[in-house]
Amino acid sequence: MARIELTDLAHSYKPEASVPADFALKPMTLTWRQGGAYALLGPSGCGKTTLLNIISGLLIPSHGRVAFDGRDVTHLSTERRNIAQVFQFPVVYDTMTVYENLAFPLRNRGMEGKAVDARVREIAGLLELTSSLGRKARGLTADAKQKISLGRGLVRPDVAAILFDEPLTVIDPALKWELRSKLKALHRQLDVTMIYVTHDQTEALTFADTVVVMHDGRVVQAGQPDELFERPAHTFVGYFIGSPGMNVVPATVEGNRAQVAGQTIDLPLSYDPPAGQRIEIGVRPEFATLAPAGEGLPVRVERIDDLGRARLARLRLGDHAFAAGVPDGLDGIGDHAGLILQPGHIHVYADGQRLSGRA
Amino acid sequence: MDRPYDNRAWLLVLPVLAIVAFSAVIPLMTVVNYSVQDTFGNNQFFWNGAGWFKELLDPSSDLGGRVLSSLGRNLAFSGIILAIEVPLGIAVALAMPREGWKVAATLVLMAMPLLVPWNVVGTIWQVFARGDIGLLGYAVNKLGIPYNYVSDPIAAWVTIVAMDVWHWTSLVALLCYAGLKSIPDAYYQAARIDGASRWAVFRFIQLPKMRRVLIIAVLLRFMDSFMIYTEPFVVTGGGPGNSTTFLSIELVKLALGQFDLGKAAAMSIAYNLVILAVCWVFYTVMTNLDVERPQAETGAAS
Numbered sequence: 001m002a003r004i005e006l007t008d009l010a011h012s013y014k015p016e017a018s019v020p021a022d023f024a025l026k027p028m029t030l031t032w033r034q035g036g037a038y039a040l041l042g043p044s045g046c047g048k049t050t051l052l053n054i055i056s057g058l059l060i061p062s063h064g065r066v067a068f069d070g071r072d073v074t075h076l077s078t079e080r081r082n083i084a085q086v087f088q089f090p091v092v093y094d095t096m097t098v099y100e101n102l103a104f105p106l107r108n109r110g111m112e113g114k115a116v117d118a119r120v121r122e123i124a125g126l127l128e129l130t131s132s133l134g135r136k137a138r139g140l141t142a143d144a145k146q147k148i149s150l151g152r153g154l155v156r157p158d159v160a161a162i163l164f165d166e167p168l169t170v171i172d173p174a175l176k177w178e179l180r181s182k183l184k185a186l187h188r189q190l191d192v193t194m195i196y197v198t199h200d201q202t203e204a205l206t207f208a209d210t211v212v213v214m215h216d217g218r219v220v221q222a223g224q225p226d227e228l229f230e231r232p233a234h235t236f237v238g239y240f241i242g243s244p245g246m247n248v249v250p251a252t253v254e255g256n257r258a259q260v261a262g263q264t265i266d267l268p269l270s271y272d273p274p275a276g277q278r279i280e281i282g283v284r285p286e287f288a289t290l291a292p293a294g295e296g297l298p299v300r301v302e303r304i305d306d307l308g309r310a311r312l313a314r315l316r317l318g319d320h321a322f323a324a325g326v327p328d329g330l331d332g333i334g335d336h337a338g339l340i341l342q343p344g345h346i347h348v349y350a351d352g353q354r355l356s357g358r359a
Numbered sequence: 360m361d362r363p364y365d366n367r368a369w370l371l372v373l374p375v376l377a378i379v380a381f382s383a384v385i386p387l388m389t390v391v392n393y394s395v396q397d398t399f400g401n402n403q404f405f406w407n408g409a410g411w412f413k414e415l416l417d418p419s420s421d422l423g424g425r426v427l428s429s430l431g432r433n434l435a436f437s438g439i440i441l442a443i444e445v446p447l448g449i450a451v452a453l454a455m456p457r458e459g460w461k462v463a464a465t466l467v468l469m470a471m472p473l474l475v476p477w478n479v480v481g482t483i484w485q486v487f488a489r490g491d492i493g494l495l496g497y498a499v500n501k502l503g504i505p506y507n508y509v510s511d512p513i514a515a516w517v518t519i520v521a522m523d524v525w526h527w528t529s530l531v532a533l534l535c536y537a538g539l540k541s542i543p544d545a546y547y548q549a550a551r552i553d554g555a556s557r558w559a560v561f562r563f564i565q566l567p568k569m570r571r572v573l574i575i576a577v578l579l580r581f582m583d584s585f586m587i588y589t590e591p592f593v594v595t596g597g598g599p600g601n602s603t604t605f606l607s608i609e610l611v612k613l614a615l616g617q618f619d620l621g622k623a624a625a626m627s628i629a630y631n632l633v634i635l636a637v638c639w640v641f642y643t644v645m646t647n648l649d650v651e652r653p654q655a656e657t658g659a660a661s
Contacts, residue, residue: 058552077551085549088545089543094568095563104555108554108559109554149549152549
């Protein structure tokens with residue numbers, strides 16, 4: 001049980017790192033509160049696993065410090081940090097039985113036999129492994145092996161945090177849902193900090209109460225799922241979360257007016273964009289609707305995708321691709337139509353970072 | 360189900376049959392043929408039935424006694440070198456570097472003894488262990504330890520065992536190293552997370568993952584050491600006395616020294632069967648070692 005603080009943390013795999021490109025993890029300061037359910041979301045190679053390994057102590061960061069409840073553990077070995085980690089691919093001890101696998105982390109720490117037994121049986125019950133406790137781990141399916149790996153992470157009662165490194169990759173989709181809900185239930189029950197690494201936004205948004213989005217070694221936004229959706233702090237968050245991602249188009253912004261492809265859009269707030277930076281505006285397709293030609297901004301319609309629940313229009317606004325929702329009852333759309341943007345959901349970005357406007 | 364039969368397919372198998380026949384079946388049958396006959400030279404043969412085999416199995420006869428005592432020496436030799444080379448090979452593999460230029464350097468260094476021809480190995484050690492001019496023999500004698508492999512059976516055994524260990528431990532080490540390299544990092548990381556001791560890592564991760572290559576290593580080293588001929592022949596010539604006369608040396612003495620083709624043939628067949636039988640036993644035992652056995656709920660008991 002602990003609050004995890006990362007202060008000016010950065011890591012480079014190269015011994016002499018100077019330029020930012022040398023860093024797998026760029027300087028960050030971040031606090032993970034005790035008992036939180038966090039998801040660390042980002043594409044492959046963005047530094048998620050590096051960050052996780054630094055927290056668990058498998059990797060010593062080249063810069064900055066890691067503290068658990070204010071105690072500096074930066075150079076403390078994994079064994080002495082009291083942290084559990086579950087890996088992407090199942091790691092089981094082949095020659096042991098399922099029971100021995102689950103008991104292994106406890107016995108290594110000198111837990112007394114009766115307590116071990118009670119704990120192992122409890123966790124096995126939660127993961128529905130009770131019936132195979134006496135079996136050798138070798139012959140089990142990948143699903144069952146990964147459950148054992150999860151079990152070994154969950155079995156220690158006193159850990160500061162449990163880290164999951166894309167633990168459900170090898171699990172079959174139907175079971176994935178079930179295990180994820182189980183993890184969520186366990187989180188509520190055990191009151192332990194959980195950090196869950198994934199590149200799957202659905203997984204992140206359903207598991208976590210705080211999602212930390214990483215991009216290119218940087219934390220670009222940390223927040224609740226609805227914040228990430230409604231106010232992406234970085235165009236990357238806009239792209240990465242949501243399906244399809246946010247529409248981002250280059251624009252010039254002056255005060256409360258934006259110029260996009262020769263059209264003027266009124267903004268609810270005023271902005272003073274810094275000179276010399278790439279200015280873009282971003283609107284999620286959910287907040288953009290297609291209208292008959294003549295209303296809103298003139299757009300060219302490329303095609304309409306029927307997604308079953310809703311229809312999605314693929315448009316051209318000037319030269320820029322744009323996606324927008326099609327309201328029910330709007331039929332017989334020709335090549336040209338109008339586009340209406342909900343004013344409160346238009347964001348202005350300078351070099352990818354969201355600008356906050358003035359009223 | 361109706362399937363068309365076309366016997367012309369047999370023609371395609373013929374080349375293989377011919378090659379196997381000439382390379383294996385016909386030579387083997389020649390040996391079987393010799394084993395039931397006696398000869399006094401001049402290419403004259405006399406039928407002897409199972410006579411040689413009976414003699415072979417009778418320790419009181421000359422042939423039976425010689426075969427039995429050299430068989431004992433063979434088993435002792437294989438047992439000793441396996442007991443040294445397997446643990447030593449594992450230890451060396453564990454100590455080998457995992458990355459960087461040192462890997463290539465170590466691999467080349469380890470492969471060196473394997474590339475030396477058998478009779479050269481014998482010659483090297485014959486000279487190396489000599490008391491008058493050999494570095495090892497001279498040094499050991501200077502330390503005040505009497506050591507002379509020509510007259511002392513124990514010294515002779517120590518020499519050929521040391522020679523075999525020098526020659527072949529690399530093979531075991533390289534095989535184990537390959538086994539170790541195939542273990543994903545996640546296993547070591549998980550072990551650190553689980554707080555496993557160094558011994559537990561070896562016992563529960565490294566050893567199980569090396570099991571398959573170890574089976575191969577043990578089988579190869581057993582078969583090779585059981586057939587050993589060249590090195591002891593060069594170093595000790597089977598002596599002093601008969602103390603390092605192995606089955607293969609005995610066999611050559613019989614076949615080429617005394618030209619007892621019948622006895623030699625019977626002995627080769629027995630020799631071959633012993634190797635096959637021991638390998639089969641090894642293989643069966645090692646592959647079944649931890650196959651899942653039905654067991655009662657072990658939870659509370661363990």
